Amino acid sequence: MTSHAGVPRLSSPSVASIRPLLFPRSNQSKNAEDISSKESALSKCHGSYSVSVTTLILYGAPLVVISMSETVELDQASDPQAVKGYVFYDWGKSAFETSVTVAILPVWYAYLFLEANGLTTSVFGRLMTSDAIWAYSVSGAALMVALISPSLGVIADRRAIKMWWLRILTYVGAGGTVLIGFALLVDGYEWLWILVMFVIANVGLNGAGVFYNALLPHMGTDDEMDDISNRAFAYGYLGGGLLLVIHFVMVTSLDGDWVVPFCISSAGVWWYAFALLTFKWVPEPHIENEMDAMGILDSTRLALSEIRKTLSETKKFRTLFIYMLAYFFFIDGINTVTALGGVYGPVVLGLTATQLMVTILAVQFVAWPSALAFTILSNGGPVKGWLPRKGWSTIFTVKGIGTKKALSVALAGWVFLCLAAVSFSPLVYDSHDDHEIMYEWDHETNSYKVHINYNALGIAQKLDYADGEFDEQAWVSEHASILPVELDDRTGTYDWVYGESADEPHYFHSLWSTTDIAAIISLVQSIDDTRFSVSVSGGPIFLAGSSNVGIDHPTNLGDGPLDGYTMWVRDNFWAKMNLDVGLQFLLLGCGMGMVLGGSQGLARSLFGQMVPETRSAEFFGFFGFFGKVAALIGPFIYATMTLMFDSRVGVLSVALLILIGALMMRLVDVEAGRADARAEDARNRGID
Known part of the structure; x- marks a missing residue:
């Protein structure tokens, strides 16, 4: 007899108690009058309970069933192929969560929005910026799935539709991701196409996650669950990371408008391709007493009533x-x-x-x-590594906690x-080259040249500022004659003009007059109110070596409630170890x-x-x-x-x-x- 994955986990069942498992209601005869068992024994094997039934006889039924020493699993061990299919779903969908959601799409969307609308556009009669629209859309998609996921879960427990829903929502998510890459075909509304398709893809991702997570208890025993769950996440990080490496190489080494949309669409293909393994290898979990198909209204009523029941069962599942x-x-x-x-x-x-x-x-x-290491920490087991002369072998064994x-x-x-x-x-900053704005004396022309640090953040691309907010555009406009900036006639905003690379800066101006020198002095002083920094190298003795850092610059601490702690750690640890902020953040990432x-x-x-x-x-x-x-x-x-x-x-x-x-x-x-x-x-x- 083949048992189902969805079977009970009991401590002391009787043979009579497993009647519904051995003979489902749909297969029981109305004429069956008695079921008896002469012997039963409870045994625990492979981390799960089972019942050994001998000489089981069904009297009065059209068919007499005799099963000798047959075993009914009560907590079935995992199927390796099903587990493999389960973890490969995480491998696939993580491409969307890394390459699309975090690394590539937000920047592309913001660029296309600015190109089409400038800083803002009207949404339901209200002017909104690109980041506000993005945030509201993503939150709306998450909230929609949050509201409907309990109802979908209730229905999925009554009918064998978990895998069906996982397929449908994967099609929605992966399909929406692929379609994002077609944004350039919608001239003038590329940003809107991206937004709509991204919301659709998010609904698919979050909705599929409900049913994907719900499969976990059916994948194996309680003792195996840590391993299966952590293995799935491990596969996700590896799969998403590998594709992200490919995309990183493509974006940084290839030119052309096709590169970014291709990378995004490929994430959808990657997601769908590995999901096919899930659909092929993971079976639909067995449902006890499966209900008949219901209409939308009846299903909704059932779901709502069951949700109320669940919320009322706090004491039952304290x-x-x-x-x-x-x-x-x-x-x-x-x-x-x-x-x-x-x-x-x-x-x-x-x-x-x-x-x-x-x-x-x-x-x-x-x-x-x-x-994977946390699985060993939880359940215990050997830690293996490569040892000289021994090869791949156990280094030590961990006792699970x-x-x-x-x-x-x-x-x-x-x-x-x-x-x-x-x-x-x-x-x-202790070096001239660390600063954002750099003035350097040219001895051949006896004048200053100015350029912007290749890694400097851009100037705020907006013209409307609230009361008390520093107006970066007005500040740049005041000093535009001595700054490496250019004016965008379409938006009316200034931005830095960067060089081809960090080693090939774009130099502006030849500043030598008394007026220019006075303007540089004024700029150095005005930096106080900004988030930028400036340094002057060479030139007149009263200006050479001058530098300044704005109040909102990342290196300028002292105003915040926790800045004392930050400064103490910086001065006593980061500075002494010469760990710049990039290495600090990398340590955080690790x-x-x-x-x-x-x-x-x-x-x-x-x-x-x-x-x-x-x-x-x-x-x-x-x-x-x-x-x-x-x-x-x-x-x-x-x-x-x-x-x-x-x-x-x-x-x-x-x-x-x-x-x-x-x-x-x-x-x-x-x-x-x-x-x-x-x-x-x-x-x-x-x-x-």
């Missing part, structure tokens, strides 16, 4: 709900770090695009082995990394990679261990809902703290969120949660 609350806090902080790290680096720390890209790659490739403790280790790592991020700061895979994989695994298999999609729907709501609230808290204080206080608030979640983990009794899940499965399967 441990699970405590964990969901803890998860809400710590995943809120983790999601905020991963979502805003790409902004924090350039804006607060002054990172270059290359430094940021290298850090993203480091996160991907460190997270891959680290996710359990899923909960391993997850707590990862969360402690996140708190430490957030505190470390608060201490990051560029070193104080640290994030070490705990990212472990925290995400173990969090999902621990939830899966305490979820009834018969209601997995329903509860993973709520799991997804909590994650999506957290994705909205975390950035809001960070932004509020940043506006009230500064960005470093915002990072500290994120650390507190993770710390709260980590402390709440002390209240989670995993064994009690597993027992609740087993009891619910027994009730749903009609087992006494």
